[in-house]
Amino acid sequence: EAGVAQSPRYKIIEKRQSVAFWCNPISGHATLYWYQQILGQGPKLLIQFQNNGVVDDSQLPKDRFSAERLKGVDSTLKIQPAKLEDSAVYLCASSPLGGNTYEQYFGPGTRLTVT
């Protein structure tokens, strides 16, 4: 099966600019996650969608970050305006809904550098 797709793979922007990332989960996966992975740390969940609804966005800095999954498939994550500390890899992951599997499948990530 095709894996989780993300684009772009790399992005360099100046602080105060805006940026958007795109994710296409594995076909049929109802749950989609956005993680932020700062260099040398584990992934930190930003937001979780189930179909097109938000399940958990408690760690999303809502003053500058936003995310949507309008049709319950693709998702976009936006940062506006970006800060230096937003430099990180942004990982998208998906998992099936229900059943007995909890495995999350990760995309290749988008490496963001804010200068």
Added chain:
Amino acid sequence: GENVEQHPSTLSVQEGDSAVIKCTYSDSASNYFPWYKQELGKRPQLIIDIRSNVGEKKDQRIAVTLNKTAKHFSLHITETQPEDSAVYFCAAKYSGAGSYQLTFGKGTKLSVIP
């Protein structure tokens, strides 16, 4: 929420030796504990997982043990090989609002010296 502590942060072993990475978690309701391997510049990939109704699980050279009472779990890699060199992350599944939210440890950089 859940809090996961992982040790050590770096680990160097000679090829053929064993490697052990340990994690503790805080939420006694957590019931799923995966381990991910992340090679430089690549995505995290699941290598093994364990559920709270099992104390130990093994897959070839990799094994995971879980002590629910003490709230800790460990990854054991035997007969290490250079291709095992990577960053390993433990995680715990936090159950809330029907979600499968994973909380990750900070990672262990494993270096296998040929």
